[in-house]
Amino acid sequence: RFQRGYPLPPGPKSLPIIGNLHQIPRKDPYKVYRDWSEVYGPVIYMRVFGRNFVILNSLKAISDLFEKRSVKYSTRPNSVMGGMLVGREQTAIIFMKYGPKWKQTRQLIHGWMSQRALDRYIPMQSLASYHLLQNLLEDPDHFADHIRNSAGSIILKLTYGLDCKRFNDPWIAMSEEVQRITAIATEPGRWLVDSFPWLRFVPSFLPGAGFLRWAKESRKVAYQLVRSPFDKVKQDLRDGVASSSFVLEQLLQDSGSLKSPEEEEALICAAGSLYAAGIDTIVSTMRMLFYIMARYPEIQRIAQEEIDTVIGSHRLATIQDRESLPYIGYLIKELFRFNAVAHLVPHSLDEDDIYEGYIIPRGTWVIANIWAVLHDASTYKDPEKFNPERFNPSGNGEMDPTYVAFCVGLGRRFCPAYHFSQTTIFLNVTHILSVFNILPPANSNGEDCLPAMEFDVGHIRALRPFNCRVIPRSRDHEELVNHATTMSETSY
Numbered sequence: 001r002f003q004r005g006y007p008l009p010p011g012p013k014s015l016p017i018i019g020n021l022h023q024i025p026r027k028d029p030y031k032v033y034r035d036w037s038e039v040y041g042p043v044i045y046m047r048v049f050g051r052n053f054v055i056l057n058s059l060k061a062i063s064d065l066f067e068k069r070s071v072k073y074s075t076r077p078n079s080v081m082g083g084m085l086v087g088r089e090q091t092a093i094i095f096m097k098y099g100p101k102w103k104q105t106r107q108l109i110h111g112w113m114s115q116r117a118l119d120r121y122i123p124m125q126s127l128a129s130y131h132l133l134q135n136l137l138e139d140p141d142h143f144a145d146h147i148r149n150s151a152g153s154i155i156l157k158l159t160y161g162l163d164c165k166r167f168n169d170p171w172i173a174m175s176e177e178v179q180r181i182t183a184i185a186t187e188p189g190r191w192l193v194d195s196f197p198w199l200r201f202v203p204s205f206l207p208g209a210g211f212l213r214w215a216k217e218s219r220k221v222a223y224q225l226v227r228s229p230f231d232k233v234k235q236d237l238r239d240g241v242a243s244s245s246f247v248l249e250q251l252l253q254d255s256g257s258l259k260s261p262e263e264e265e266a267l268i269c270a271a272g273s274l275y276a277a278g279i280d281t282i283v284s285t286m287r288m289l290f291y292i293m294a295r296y297p298e299i300q301r302i303a304q305e306e307i308d309t310v311i312g313s314h315r316l317a318t319i320q321d322r323e324s325l326p327y328i329g330y331l332i333k334e335l336f337r338f339n340a341v342a343h344l345v346p347h348s349l350d351e352d353d354i355y356e357g358y359i360i361p362r363g364t365w366v367i368a369n370i371w372a373v374l375h376d377a378s379t380y381k382d383p384e385k386f387n388p389e390r391f392n393p394s395g396n397g398e399m400d401p402t403y404v405a406f407c408v409g410l411g412r413r414f415c416p417a418y419h420f421s422q423t424t425i426f427l428n429v430t431h432i433l434s435v436f437n438i439l440p441p442a443n444s445n446g447e448d449c450l451p452a453m454e455f456d457v458g459h460i461r462a463l464r465p466f467n468c469r470v471i472p473r474s475r476d477h478e479e480l481v482n483h484a485t486t487m488s489e490t491s492y
């Protein structure tokens with residue numbers, strides 16, 4: 001428990017060899033870690049087969065390490081299965097180690113997300129939001145599929161210039177499959193090879209080496225996700241039919257001259273990172289909106305009244321209306337806080353560090369428990385209650401999770417798409433609540449049967465599937481959707 005004369009941070013008692021493996025919670029781990037902090041304090045140490053884990057449960061500890069010591073804490077931990085074998089380190093920036101390749105990829109993404117570029121994306125984001133409304137009108141039962149389609153189609157259009165099908169699009173299905181693979185590959189404690197990296201050298205035909213065969217197949221699928229849309233842009237460019245997009249702009253930047261293989265790989269990775277990171281985060285947030293509206297009709301009513309008063313029922317809101325819709329603003333902040341999409345965010349360090357008298361050994365998985373901070377009762381009154389009013393400055397005016405940008409990360413790895421996602425979510429939330437009433441599902445006796453809130457936890461926290469009724473508020477509202485879509489398609 002002592003290294004270089006400093007103790008490791010406190011934590012639950014471990015067993016020989018396996019360490020704390022038997023204590024790693026399978027369900028809602030962020031809650032269990034938060035509860036542990038009442039016994040051990042905000043910085044907790046665990047060990048699994050010789051691998052070190054430190055959980056940070058307070059905003060102070062996360063900001064002290066990820067922000068104030070960002071030079072040290074900006075790399076990602078070793079993930080043998082997810083990062084190396086499935087190859088996510090090469091195909092998505094989010095898994096990449098800090099270093100020159102990360103900087104090159106991040107620079108490309110910042111170009112894509114510059115203020116000038118963001119302004120250009122708004123018409124496309126609006127159109128995707130109108131298409132979402134249309135799909136909801138035609139087929140309200142599959143609202144979750146339509147949310148995914150809408151979030152994915154924006155990213156694919158802007159990144160690669162690809163037009164998605166309105167239903168069952170293969171590019172979006174592929175991203176969903178990679179998300180599933182990534183969640184399995186990065187599940188803490190699932191793979192022995194993460195603790196014993198030498199296992200990756202055993203011959204894959206041996207019994208017990210099924211994990212290597214799974215990794216090989218999954219690697220192919222994950223590489224396809226980033227390679228095939230990129231190749232399509234290049235092919236379209238050769239055929240003279242490429243639509244404008246981030247990848248096309250980059251390819252044309254050097255007046256069409258070929259990029260070096262390294263530059264091409266960085267571009268494939270930057271584009272693929274947006275495609276991989278930009279869909280499920282929005283989907284998780286928007287699915288939570290549907291659940292909350294079905295669960296709390298009073299909150300829905302207040303939001304709709306604000307929209308009706310400020311916007312009226314003869315048009316849909318635009319991004320310019322954001323400042324005039326304060327309650328919608330509080331509602332979105334509360335969605336970010338309550339949902340905590342990225343609940344446990346892992347960083348790592350390449351050299352030992354001392355924090356508050358404890359040693360954090362190099363290579364440790366240092367995990368920010370973002371959920372714990374966003375549900376801390378000393379910051380948020382009744383944190384388990386969904387209450388947009390908590391952000392009203394004339395009321396409690398509680399800490400804004402989006403203002404401190406906390407829910408999208410602190411330090412050098414913060415989410416580069418923060419403003420982009422705020423726009424998408426504002427448009428989606430406002431448009432949906434303008435046009436639809438969202439009601440809980442009813443059983444054969446007409447009683448509300450919305451299930452209790454349960455989450456699937458991979459590296460993204462997502463509500464388990466649920467049903468709800470999505471009903472247009474009036475015939476005029478339906479017309480509004482058709483009108484807005486036609487106008488937008490004509491001018492786009």
Ligand code: HEM
Nearest residue numbers: 093094274277278281341342408409410413414415417421
């Ligand atoms: C609800 C919306 C979103 C939330 C809550 C969110 C949250 C986060 C968080 C917590 C991180 C990790 C920060 C860290 O490691 O310290 C992150 C990273 C990232 N996000 Fe987002 N995100 C959202 C939407 C998006 C969208 C729409 C895109 C792309 C279009 C995107 C692209 C990325 C990328 C590329 C990274 C990796 C940054 C790096 O490792 O350097 N995110 N996001």
